[in-house]
Amino acid sequence: QIFADHSSVRLIFLNLLPGAEESSHNALMDIARRLVVLGVPAAIAVRNPFAPDDALLFAKALYAELCQNGQIETASSSARRTLLQKNPPTASFAIPMLFLRVAEGQMWNLKETAVKASAGKKSFLDQWQKWVVLIGTLFAILGAVLDLPAKLAKLSELRLSNKKIIASRTIDEPRPQILEGQIVDENGAPIEGVKVYLPEYDKTIITNDWGKYKFEIIAPADARVKLQAQKTGYEILNQDPALGGKPDTFQMHPAGIQP
Numbered sequence: 251q252i253f254a255d256h257s258s259v260r261l262i263f264l265n266l267l268p269g270a271e272e273s274s275h276n277a278l279m280d281i282a283r284r285l286v287v288l289g290v291p292a293a294i295a296v297r298n299p300f301a302p303d304d305a306l307l308f309a310k311a312l313y314a315e316l317c318q319n320g321q322i323e324t325a326s327s328s329a330r331r332t333l334l335q336k337n338p339p340t341a342s343f344a345i346p347m348l349f350l351r352v353a354e355g356q357m358w359n360l361k362e363t364a365v366k367a368s369a370g371k372k373s374f375l376d377q378w379q380k381w382v383v384l385i386g387t388l389f390a391i392l393g394a395v396l397d398l399p400a401k402l403a404k405l406s407e408l409r410l411s412n413k414k415i416i417a418s419r420t421i422d423e424p425r426p427q428i429l430e431g432q433i434v435d436e437n438g439a440p441i442e443g444v445k446v447y448l449p450e451y452d453k454t455i456i457t458n459d460w461g462k463y464k465f466e467i468i469a470p471a472d473a474r475v476k477l478q479a480q481k482t483g484y485e486i487l488n489q490d491p492a493l494g495g496k497p498d499t500f501q502m503h504p505a506g507i508q509p
Contacts, residue, residue, distance in 0.1 A: 259290055260290075260291050260292065260357050261290075261291065261292045261293070261294070261316075261322065261357065262282070262285055262290055262292075262293045262294070263293075263294045263309065263312075264278045264281060264282055264293065264294065264295040264296065265278075265295075265296050265300055265305050266278065266296065266299070266300070278295040278296060278297075279295050279297060279347065281293075281295065282294070282295035282347070282349045283349055283443070283445060283456065285349075286349045286350065286351045286456045287351075287442065287443040287456055289351065290351065291322075291350070291351050291357060292322045292348065292349065292350050292351065292357065293348075293349045294312075294326070294346050294347065294348050294349070295346070295347055295349070296345050296346055296347070297345060297347050298345045299345075300342060300345050300346070301342060304333060304336075304342040304345075307332060307333060307336065308329045308330075308332065308333055308342075308343075308346060309329075311325075311328055311329035311331075311332035311333075312325050312326060312328070312329040313325075315328040315329065316357065320356055320357045321356055321357070322348065322350070322356075322357050323348070323350070323453075326346070326348050329346075330343040330346075331343075347454065348454065349445075349454060349455075349456060350454070350455045350456065351455075351456060351458070424468045424469050424470050425468065425469075425470075425471065426466055426467070426468055427466070427467055427468070427469050427470075427471065427473070427493035427494050428464065428465070428466055428493070428494065429448075429464070429465040429466075429467065429475065429477075429491060429493050430462070430463065430464040430465070430497045430498075431462070431463060431491065431497045431498035431499060431500060432457075432460065432461045432462045432463075432497065432498075432499045432500070433446070433457050433461045433462075433463070433479055433487070433500055433501075433502055434461055434499060434500070434501055434502070435484075435501065435502060435503075435504075436501060436502075436503055436504070438501075439461075440457075440459070440460045440461025440462070441457060441461045441481065441484070441502060442457055442458065442459050442460075442461060443456055443457060443481060444456065444457040444461065444463075444479050444480070444481045444484075444502070445479065445480045445481065446463045446477065446478075446479050447477070447478045447479075447480070448465060448467070448475055448476065448477060448478075449476055449478065450475055450476055451465075451467050451475070453465055453467065462497075467493070469493055471493070471494055472492055472493065472494060472495075473492070473493050474490045474491065474492050474493070475490065475491065475493065476488070476489075476490055477489045477490065477491055477500075479500065479502060481502065483504060483505055484502045484503065484504055484505055485502065485503050485504070485505055485506075487500055487501075487502050
């Protein structure tokens with residue numbers, strides 16, 4: 251509750267020193283889930299003992315990437331790759347587990363940062379605009395002397411041909427796909443705080459107050475993925491929804507009661 255009362259808290263990283271009992275790690279996972287339910291945008295908890303050197307390496311890579319784009323999922327993946335590239339190799343990349351409340355994983359508004367940065371470049375932009383006007387004038391003169399329309403037509407045909415080639419190469423490539431839906435109980439009421447997990451992509455998100463979740467993953471169009479939903483007091487839900495379609499609605503039933 252201490253962290254939930256401070257809106258400035260965006261990310262909490264929970265770790266234990268080596269030698270901690272297994273129950274302590276389980277407690278960390280429960281704390282991370284609860285923090286996200288209470289409103290903290292993201293939390294990271296370790297599910298196994300995490301060597302201090304690996305924890306420090308992971309944290310440095312995580313925060314460095316997070317400062318670049320504000321995207322926690324991208325930063326977490328980059329930090330895991332850093333551990334994978336460690337010499338000698340280590341399996342600790344699988345120890346940290348990310349819990350999210352924000353569906354897109356965006357921790358702060360980068361637009362505001364960009365506006366502040368652009369203010370310092372105003373003088374440069376003024377000079378650049380003068381050069382643009384000068385270059386535009388030169389092109390206007392050259393267009394009157396040369397057969398510019400004919401050249402532009404050829405250039406347009408070349409660009410269209412390149413687009414067709416690129417499209418033919420990428421038509422079957424996996425693209426970002428949206429998977430979203432809602433978890434409800436046997437009466438159709440939304441269930442908050444459900445852990446929704448995609449094991450094939452190692453992605454986890456907690457449903458919001460309306461029982462809704464949303465993932466963005468790289469996969470072929472119309473592909474199906476395995477989805478697992480868990481919450482204390484309910485039967486585990488396993489589904490294989492299709493990507494890119496309408497939001498799904500899945501029903502969870504109390505533990506011990508068959509639908």
